[in-house]
Ligand code: ADP
């Protein structure tokens with residue numbers, strides 16, 4: 136079957152009885168395999184101190200067709216992206232120029248706070264840390280008209296708190312189980328296990344953390360997970376924690392910024408020490424090898440200036456930072472735009488390292504600042520095929536299509552440089568899916584799917600870069616929804632069905 140007809144005929148018809156049976160098997164599998172969230176809690180009522188129940192994460196009942204060759208391309212691009220972002224994070228002059236004072240930091244408070252914290256550490260002569268990136272590069276399939284070939288275009292590159300590695304592995308396992316146990320009632324010869332790629336994300340991401348832990352060199356040190364208070368996506372994090380413990384013997388300490396404000400300290404030899412939250416537990420502080428941030432990507436995570444001070448304190452130690460402030464800034468959308476300008480990517484990546492393939496995975500981006508990124512104003516005036524984005528992560532921040540001109544018109548001139556405009560990627564139309572969300576009716580709707588590829592990179596000044604590709608995820612959303620976050624309720628977890 137050709138790719139085109141697969142897309143337009145997906146998913147094949149299922150009877151109501153078949154759908155109900157698949158739903159039963161899928162939800163039971165999900166509940167049995169940690170494909171879970173904590174349930175929503177009401178703001179009036181604090182969640183219980185220890186969880187009492189969980190709900191299955193939202194997911195799609197069938198895997199999503201992705202052309203085999205584009206999937207392979209996305210996986211192989213990851214090594215080049217790992218290298219690219221490692222080099223950007225080490226290029227202080229470049230980051231200062233794009234994100235620092237005189238650049239975005241003067242306009243965007245959040246970027247300014249992160250950059251200032253980093254600058255202060257440098258001014259104080261604190262040696263730079265080892266950097267670990269647990270990355271996710273996100274793509275959409277691009278097919279402007281039905282006559283065009285389908286290609287792969289990058290949405291964004293995440294350098295902090297990239298989530299759903301563990302849950303995406305569980306979804307892939309669930310779809311494999313449904314294929315192997317039911318063959319989806321024979322509705323399509325494509326639904327065969329050979330067409331479902333394996334997804335070892337938990338192992339891959341834990342290997343990155345383990346490599347960083349080993350580089351730190353003290354085997355009984357702990358990895359610190361910096362987490363949000365009242366996080367609901369804890370199983371995605373805990374599966375990584377269990378992998379670190381069970382496969383590598385590495386212990387994990389989980390704390391929030393607020394907790395670390397009182398528990399974290401730096402020893403004279405610059406070891407990061409973290410005491411248990413409750414002094415009733417064995418009160419001896421533990422040494423931290425790697426700080427893994429699953430919080431800190433949004434201003435909401437810094438409830439007060441004290442939390443920025445805590446972030447800086449953690450980075451003033453010699454624990455590996457995943458990510459460092461520099462690496463977080465490297466993941467900024469402004470950096471993504473500046474890279475697309477002539478010759479900029481090519482300063483970081485040579486032709487033999489895949490610079491052309493990386494560039495080819497991009498659509499057009501412009502700065503909204505006057506004078507740079509020629510054509511931005513014109514593009515904004517005819518904004519039907521554009522999205523504009525501020526320097527934020529985590530979903531819900533972008534402005535789309537016809538809302539752009541009036542938004543830009545009221546945007547104070549001085550704030551414009553903190554926004555980038557991006558050509559809209561145009562995924563194939565008419566792909567359908569059955570979406571399941573705990574507590575809601577099953578929904579059959581037209582969808583758009585976003586492929587994410589995970590990778591890790593461990594690097595530092597004067598040290599050889601180590602990096603690997605580390606699995607993938609698919610998030611699927613209803614076609615008429617612009618944004619894509621799963622945690623914020625826009626999309627569901629999904630997996631790949633390879634098609635020709
Ligand atoms: P965030 O950092 O908030 O996740 P993204 O850049 O990933 O911001 O954008 C959020 C969502 O908006 C994406 O997951 C995608 O679904 C959609 N989106 C972003 N950029 C584009 C684009 N150029 N074309 C089409 N959809 C896009």
Ligand code: MG
Nearest residue numbers: 273291529530
């Ligand atoms: Mg995103």
